[in-house]
Amino acid sequence: LPPTDAQRFSANWKALQEMLKVNQPEKKQTFLPKYQNGPPPNIKVKEDVSKSLLKNSRTDPGQKDVGNKVKDKKVPPDVGPRDSRMNLKVLGVPENKHSAAPKRKKDSGQSNGVAAKKMKKTVVENRTPTEDDLWFDDVDPDDIEAAIGAEAAEMMRKKQGIKKNDKNPETALVKEKAFDGLTKVVAIDCEMVGVGPDGEDSILARVSLVNQFGKCIYDKYVKPTERVTDFRTAVSGIRPQDIKSGEEVKTVQREVADILKGRTVVGHAIHNDLKILLLDHPKKKIRDTQKYKPFRKAVQSSRPSLKVLCREILNVKVQEGEHSSVQDAQATMRLYTMVKKQWEAEIKAKKSQTPEESKKRKPRCSLNK
Secondary structure, eight states: OOOOSHHHHHHHHHHHHHHHHHHSOOOOOSSOOOOTTOOOTTOOOHHHHHHHHHHHHHHOGGGHHHHHHHHTOOOOTTOOHHHHHHHHHHHTOOSSSSOHHHHHHHHHHHHHHHHHHHHHHHHHHTOOOOTTTOOOOSSOHHHHHHHTOHHHHHHHHHHHTOOTTOOOHHHHSSOTTOOOSOOSEEEEEEEEEEESSSSOEEEEEEEEEEOTTSOEEEEEEBOOSSOEEEOOHHHHOOOHHHHHTOBOHHHHHHHHHHHHTTSEEEESSHHHHHHHHTOOOOGGGEEETTTOHHHHHHHTOSSOOHHHHIIIIIOOOOOSSSOOHHHHHHHHHHHHHHTHHHHHHHHHHHHHSOHHHHHOOOOOOOSOO
């Protein structure tokens, strides 16, 4: 039955209102209230605290009772806006919409992608050359080192049987473990001694020939046909005991002529060697390193010495003291084999020209018009 007493009715109504008030959902506010002079004292921060507690209660449902207790707490009167912001941070309420964490993650992902691309690029660029890539054998290893790298140059030096910056001509000019017999191309050099009143005239004292790989195939001292007045030891390296029991000059001439027959002959100022041997050789089969134009241009000399060519082009020192005809022949052969393809291609191009084309000359440019 409904209550008849007015006081009892009033008490039941109040209890019902309290129950409805407790069960009523709280309104959400997006922005914090702003005050020009700070919040007035004894104000309750119900809405902000309830918002943070509502968020925490979703993650941790066991804290509902604690949230209800904290909800009715009052802020002390001496607390300003700065402290309220700090409390919001402690309670986990974010102030800004964008955080720094996703940016760092994005940047790190980007940098990792760039690093991966760089690593991939370096792996492609640093591909190690193989012996199949270095199929040629007439290129200077120093040029290969400048173009491809040190490892490829070392492989080419090993293939050619020479060592890097090797100052010893015995190893720099000769290919190790190479064929030591006759080849289609040979190099020649002769040493001479002086005869006559002042030793101005020359006669043959030594003849040396090497094959295409720098291996010595012929080396003989020659018995003098006249009295020697100047052995020129400082230059020729010839001493009296060397030629005292030497070979007869006619025998040497015949043996050398047999070797040169049908072969390409390399030498430095080779006309002097052929002249002292009293031999002739077809011009098309002669390769003179002193007359080769690219060598002249490289050292800027119209008649470069063998010593200069070896120093500037081969980076090898020869003729430092007494000369050796074997070493000089090896040096001329090494110079030739270094540019063999280019040299032979130029000769072949000249042969293919017709007589009319070879006679044609380019018109000279007149300075005075």
